Amino acid sequence: MFSNEEAILDIITQSGLVSEEAVATARKKPGSVIDHLVESNDVSSEAIGQLLAEQNGMLFIDINDIHVDPAIIAAVDAAVAIKYHCVPLGFEEDRLLIAIADPSDFDTLDAIPHVLNHEIEFQCASEEQIQRCLEEYYDAPSKVDQELAGSMTLTTGGEGAEGDDDAPIIKLVSNMLADAFKSRTSDIHIEPLEKSLRVRCRIDGALHVTEEHPLKLLAPIVSRLKIMSGTMSISEKRVPQDGRISVKLGDKALDLRVSSVPTGHGESIVMRILDKSSLLLGLPQLGFFSDDQEIMEKLLGLPDGIILVTGPTGSGKTTTLYACLNYINKPDRKIITVEDPVEYQLSGINQVQVKAEIGMTFAGALRAMLRQAPNIIMLGEIRDEETATIAINASLTGHLVFSTLHTNDAPGAVARLSDMGIKPFLTASSVRAIMAQRLVRTICGKCKSPGSVSEKEARMLNLDATRLAESTVMTGPGCDVCKMTGYKGRQGIYEIFNIDDEVRSLITENLTTVQLRRRARELGMRTLREDGIRKMLAGITSAQEVIRVTMGDDD
Numbered sequence: 001m002f003s004n005e006e007a008i009l010d011i012i013t014q015s016g017l018v019s020e021e022a023v024a025t026a027r028k029k030p031g032s033v034i035d036h037l038v039e040s041n042d043v044s045s046e047a048i049g050q051l052l053a054e055q056n057g058m059l060f061i062d063i064n065d066i067h068v069d070p071a072i073i074a075a076v077d078a079a080v081a082i083k084y085h086c087v088p089l090g091f092e093e094d095r096l097l098i099a100i101a102d103p104s105d106f107d108t109l110d111a112i113p114h115v116l117n118h119e120i121e122f123q124c125a126s127e128e129q130i131q132r133c134l135e136e137y138y139d140a141p142s143k144v145d146q147e148l149a150g151s152m153t154l155t156t157g158g159e160g161a162e163g164d165d166d167a168p169i170i171k172l173v174s175n176m177l178a179d180a181f182k183s184r185t186s187d188i189h190i191e192p193l194e195k196s197l198r199v200r201c202r203i204d205g206a207l208h209v210t211e212e213h214p215l216k217l218l219a220p221i222v223s224r225l226k227i228m229s230g231t232m233s234i235s236e237k238r239v240p241q242d243g244r245i246s247v248k249l250g251d252k253a254l255d256l257r258v259s260s261v262p263t264g265h266g267e268s269i270v271m272r273i274l275d276k277s278s279l280l281l282g283l284p285q286l287g288f289f290s291d292d293q294e295i296m297e298k299l300l301g302l303p304d305g306i307i308l309v310t311g312p313t314g315s316g317k318t319t320t321l322y323a324c325l326n327y328i329n330k331p332d333r334k335i336i337t338v339e340d341p342v343e344y345q346l347s348g349i350n351q352v353q354v355k356a357e358i359g360m361t362f363a364g365a366l367r368a369m370l371r372q373a374p375n376i377i378m379l380g381e382i383r384d385e386e387t388a389t390i391a392i393n394a395s396l397t398g399h400l401v402f403s404t405l406h407t408n409d410a411p412g413a414v415a416r417l418s419d420m421g422i423k424p425f426l427t428a429s430s431v432r433a434i435m436a437q438r439l440v441r442t443i444c445g446k447c448k449s450p451g452s453v454s455e456k457e458a459r460m461l462n463l464d465a466t467r468l469a470e471s472t473v474m475t476g477p478g479c480d481v482c483k484m485t486g487y488k489g490r491q492g493i494y495e496i497f498n499i500d501d502e503v504r505s506l507i508t509e510n511l512t513t514v515q516l517r518r519r520a521r522e523l524g525m526r527t528l529r530e531d532g533i534r535k536m537l538a539g540i541t542s543a544q545e546v547i548r549v550t551m552g553d554d555d
Contacts, residue, residue, distance in 0.1 A: 004104065005034055008052065015051055018043040038127075045126040049101060053124035056103040063087065063099060063129045068137070077358055078138040080115055082231050083244070084108050087125070087133040095119045101127040107345060114352045117360060117368055140230075169220045173228075176211070177256075178249050183210075183483070186273055188256075190225075192218050192266035203483075204441045204490050205314065218266045225269060229258050237267055242341075245271070257343065274343050286316075286323055287491030289534065292526075295433075295496055300328050305432035306395045308382075310407040316439045316492055317404045318343065321378055324402060325349060328376065337378040338365040354380070362387045370394055379403035385421040392422065395430040409528070410434040410497035411517040414507055428504040436495040438528055438549040440541040441487035444476040448539070451475025457543040461533055471537035491540060493532040493549070497525055 012018050018037055026036035037043050053060035066089055075096075076088045086108070089097040096118045100108065103124050113120045134140035176199065180188050185201040192198075197218050199211035213221075226232035229243030245256040257272040283293045299307055307324075309317045322344065325335060329348055337346075340354035340362070350372070352365045362379060363386040369377060370390075382388045382403045395401045407413045413434045417427050451473050453461075458468065476486025497520055499507075506519055521527065526534075532546035 005032065007104065008048070008102075009033060011055065012043060012048060012051060017047055017051060045101075045128045049124050049126045052103050056124075058103045058122060058124045060124045061089075061099065063089070063125050063133060066090075068133075073137045076116065077355065078140075079231050080112075080355075081138050082134055082140045084112055084115075085130060085134070086112060087130055087137070089123070092121060095121040097121050097123060099123050099125040099130060099133075101125060101130045111345075111351075114350060115355070117352075117365070169217070169224050172213075172217075173221060173224050177247060177254065179210070180273065181249055181254055184489075186275070188269075188271040188273070190218075190221065190269040190271075192263060192268060194265060197221070204485075204487055205439055206441075206485075208483075215265070222260065222267050222269060225258060225271070226260070232258065232260065238262055255344075257341065272343075283323065283327065286320060287493065287535070287540075289531075292494055292496060292531075295498065296324075297327075299433050299498075300324055302400055302432055304395055304398050304400055306391060306401045306403065306430050307432055308403055308405055308413050308434045310405045310410060310413050310434060310436045311438060312406065312408075314439070315437055316490075317437065318380075320435075320437060320492065321402050321404070322346065325376070325378060333375045334373065335376040335378070336369045336372060336374040337380070338362055338369065339378075339380040350374075363390055366390045366394070370399075374399065376400045377402070381405070382417075382420075388417060388420050388422050392426050392430040407436070409513075409517065410436040410495045410525070411520055412436075412513050413497075414516060415513045418510075424510050425508050428499070428507040431499050433499055434497040436497075436528060437492045438532075439490040440493055440532060440535065440545040440549055441485075442489045442491050442540055443474050443542060444479060444482035444486055444488040446481040446488075447476050447479035447486065448474050449477065451542070453536075453543045457547065460547055461529070461536075461543060463533065467537070472539040473537065473543075474539035475542060486542075487545075491535065493528050493535060493546070495526065495528045495531065 009023055013020055013023060019042070022037060022040070022042040023033060026033045026040070026042070029036050034048070038045050050060045068087070068089055072088045072090050081087060085101060087099045089099055091097065096116065098112060098120050100122055101124070102108070103122065109122060131140075176188065180201050183201060183203055185203055187202040189200040189202070189207070190197065191200065192215060195215060197213040197215050198209060199213070200207045201210045223234050225245065226234050226241075226243065228245045228247070232241045232243040239262070241260045243258045245258055247254050247256070255274040257274060259270045260267045283296055288296060309320055311317050325337070325346065329335060329346070331348075334350070335348075336350045336352065338352045338354060342351045342353045345351065352360075352369065354360055354362055354365060362381070362383060366377070366379065366387060367390060377391075377394060377399050379387065379391060379401065380403070382391060382405055391401050391403060405413045405416050407416050411434070414424075414427055418424060452475075453463065453468055453473055476482060478484035478486045482488045497503075502523065503520065506516060511519070529546065529550040532541070532550055535541050536543055536546050
């Protein structure tokens with residue numbers, strides 16, 4: 001299991017370990033070229049490991065000569081060992097010895113110390129020995145098991161085979177993923193119903209039924225996806241499981257977060273497609289108009305304090321935080337994040353995965369982070385008083401802290417912190433700004449044309465005829481590009497609650513959310529609905545979208 005097979009093939013051919021002819025022959029076969037070279041005895045995995053270890057200044061070892069204490073194995077979670085393809089060997093002074101097969105996989109070398117929260121000394125072993133240890137110690141699926149599971153026959157309730165090989169299931173799953181990616185799907189939902197298997201895709205926030213299959217295909221499809229994840233158990237169907245899948249569609253690498261949940265008719269699968277292109281978004285692409293962008297740039301330039309992003313699940317909070325971190329990610333700043341889960345790997349940023357089962361909670365990880373002397377900290381979410389208290393203390397001691405809360409509007413975050421047990425004066429002294437956000441669908445650029453706002457919509461949005469007459473309201477009648485929906489893509493609408501000296505005094509007076517919101521508006525805060533109206537009048541989105549996502553806005 002090598003992270004960059006092409007680079008390793010160059011190394012072993014240039015060193016003379018294997019001939020270019022042998023590589024060319026192996027390339028004609030499906031699957032890993034290196035696996036085919038080893039299977040055909042053109043090169044041994046030990047020879048590859050020794051060469052890679054030498055090139056990376058690492059000790060090459062024979063695990064067969066090492067007795068590994070079961071307590072050491074238990075110290076590393078099975079999911080971690082299987083995911084990073086590594087085996088713990090023991091301790092040397094204060095360092096945990098970890099065996100890996102690919103010393104050129106720098107992402108893994110960087111991730112393991114953070115995931116295990118321990119100083120690591122890496123040693124190199126052969127791919128075969130690493131795989132054998134994972135199977136023996138962690139019950140990882142063997143390559144043979146994976147091949148058998150990959151070539152399973154279609155069965156229904158144990159009634160027997162439906163076919164001679166797995167080609168239909170492999171093709172079905174591959175096409176499902178490819179079609180979802182091409183249609184800009186964010187989530188794939190595979191749902192067993194009473195008599196059928198339904199596949200729905202969430203596109204621009206709305207679910208669409210894309211496929212219907214016989215219910216008998218559920219088991220082989222779920223098994224195929226679990227095998228692709230590498231960490232989910234095929235035999236376990238009674239409890240929820242989580243995993244990740246990395247696939248290549250043409251020249252495009254695709255990462256998916258997989259969740260399985262048992263239901264009355266079988267396991268339901270949801271796959272979140274992690275689109276790394278969203279990491280490259282700048283503040284304007286997120287949907288900030290120039291005035292809000294200026295406010296955000298000033299906030300991102302602060303040396304300390306807390307900046308909170310609020311909104312329901314699926315409102316784009318993580319994308320906003322990542323865009324903010326990318327904006328301020330400079331070589332002279334140390335940035336550490338604590339996330340559950342780590343959805344994207346950000347270059348130049350130290351990311352820590354929460355593992356509550358081994359004691360790696362948000363609060364525990366945050367305490368450890370502060371000993372790493374960071375300039376900037378990002379918490380995936382503030383969930384309790386302990387985490388909130390540590391975050392506040394961090395902000396008061398010179399750190400800039402980013403995090404999220406689940407509240408409907410920006411001023412409501414103050415009451416949420418108070419409910420957690422945070423004193424108003426601490427909130428007032430540490431929080432620099434709170435931003436609520438939602439996502440609205442944007443009108444398709446291909447079929448966009450001049451539109452209008454109905455009397456009912458104008459009344460709901462409190463719009464007068466003069467303002468509408470000065471606007472560029474647009475509509476999307478639908479075309480092949482937007483699949484006749486009239487929308488393509490999404491942008492954010494924002495409510496930025498800047499905490500200045502006057503607002504701090506109001507917070508310490510323990511005002512209610514309604515009072516705080518009213519005063520914030522008097523001081524110039526633009527609500528979610530008002531920002532949505534601006535974008536509707538500019539022809540970016542529609543009145544229906546603004547009304548839909550701001551239905552709870554009482555303005």
